[in-house]
Amino acid sequence: MSNSSSITHFPLLAFADTRELQLLHFWLFLAIYLAALLSNGIIIIAIACDRHLYTPMYTFLLNLSLFDLGSISTTVPKSMTNSLWRSRAISYAGRAAQLFFFVFFIAGEYCLLTIMAYDRYVAICRPLHYGTLLGSRACVHMAAAAWGSALLYSLLHTVNTFSLSLCQGNVLDQFFCEVPQILKLSCSESYLRKAGLLLFGFSLGFGCFLFIVLSYVQIFRAVLRIPSEQGRHKPFSTCLPHLAVVSVFISTAMFAYLKPPSISSPFLDLVMAVLYSVVPPALNPLIYSMRNKELKDAVRKLVTPFLSTAIDCLFSSPNGSQIRS
Numbered sequence: 001m002s003n004s005s006s007i008t009h010f011p012l013l014a015f016a017d018t019r020e021l022q023l024l025h026f027w028l029f030l031a032i033y034l035a036a037l038l039s040n041g042i043i044i045i046a047i048a049c050d051r052h053l054y055t056p057m058y059t060f061l062l063n064l065s066l067f068d069l070g071s072i073s074t075t076v077p078k079s080m081t082n083s084l085w086r087s088r089a090i091s092y093a094g095r096a097a098q099l100f101f102f103v104f105f106i107a108g109e110y111c112l113l114t115i116m117a118y119d120r121y122v123a124i125c126r127p128l129h130y131g132t133l134l135g136s137r138a139c140v141h142m143a144a145a146a147w148g149s150a151l152l153y154s155l156l157h158t159v160n161t162f163s164l165s166l167c168q169g170n171v172l173d174q175f176f177c178e179v180p181q182i183l184k185l186s187c188s189e190s191y192l193r194k195a196g197l198l199l200f201g202f203s204l205g206f207g208c209f210l211f212i213v214l215s216y217v218q219i220f221r222a223v224l225r226i227p228s229e230q231g232r233h234k235p236f237s238t239c240l241p242h243l244a245v246v247s248v249f250i251s252t253a254m255f256a257y258l259k260p261p262s263i264s265s266p267f268l269d270l271v272m273a274v275l276y277s278v279v280p281p282a283l284n285p286l287i288y289s290m291r292n293k294e295l296k297d298a299v300r301k302l303v304t305p306f307l308s309t310a311i312d313c314l315f316s317s318p319n320g321s322q323i324r325s
């Protein structure tokens with residue numbers, strides 16, 4: 001296993017050895033995946049179908065839901081099927097594709113969270129300039145910048161990671177193809193390259209992080225200056241959930257990428273990976289739409305016809321007479 005060209009497949013982490021635990025893992029991931037599909041799907045359709053929601057905040061939320069769907073779809077289904085078929089294999093192409101798309105969607109999500117923090121900052125601290133700073137063209141440019149920079153970053157990262165030569169075997173201790181795990185397998189000669197890769201990612205990430213923190217500090221200072229309890233309630237109720245999502249995402253990802261190798265245990269790595277790659281996509285729609293009346297109304301408008309049809313079907317007797325009356 002010392003020659004990297006001889007490595008053609010990379011076994012992923014097997015969650016469990018016993019059949020019961022494998023099936024438990026399958027059903028658990030299936031439930032999370034379906035919840036993420038359903039909640040993000042509803043948010044996407046509700047925003048796309050409601051003309052009242054064509055504002056920057058909601059179109060950015062739509063973008064975020066797309067990234068969420070993408071990032072959870074690159075990791076979870078593969079891990080589920082592997083568990084079901086008792087396999088650990090992932091092909092070379094599959095590994096490259098998984099790494100590329102995962103980094104792309106996660107980077108895009110992070111860019112978008114930064115843009116959304118800016119959107120809230122302008123809305124709360126500079127309300128008079130909202131129309132000029134976040135006009136429709138500026139928003140399209142910002143969204144395009146998020147997609148474009150995520151694409152560029154992911155390409156760079158994937159090419160760079162795949163050009164490292166690997167010396168430490170081929171077993172990835174993770175349920176998807178994650179960058180730190182590949183770095184762990186690389187030869188010690190490629191130390192400089194590895195450091196460059198991490199430093200580049202870290203400085204970009206830190207820039208966004210600083211921007212997000214400063215935006216929220218400004219927001220909270222502005223909100224705390226509002227004299228009435230009533231007036232404080234609304235901005236707080238939209239910003240605290242944002243902040244919750246951002247902090248879980250950033251702290252777990254930072255921990256996964258920056259922790260010293262000495263405190264690495266397979267179980268801890270696994271928990272961290274699930275926390276930053278699986279939980280946010282499933283929870284984001286809930287957190288963002290919680291306490292948001294406009295979005296809830298749009299979702300209700302969308303779901304009610306389906307529900308009432310379903311109830312009609314369930315409660316009407318076979319000969320067509322309805323029980324409802």
Ligand SMILES: *[C@@H]1O[C@H](CO)[C@@H](O)[C@H](O)[C@H]1NC(C)=O
Nearest residue numbers: 056059060062063139140143
């Ligand atoms: C993403 O957001 C931009 C800016 O608000 C919006 O114009 C665009 O339609 C959104 N993208 C998608 C795919 O909905």
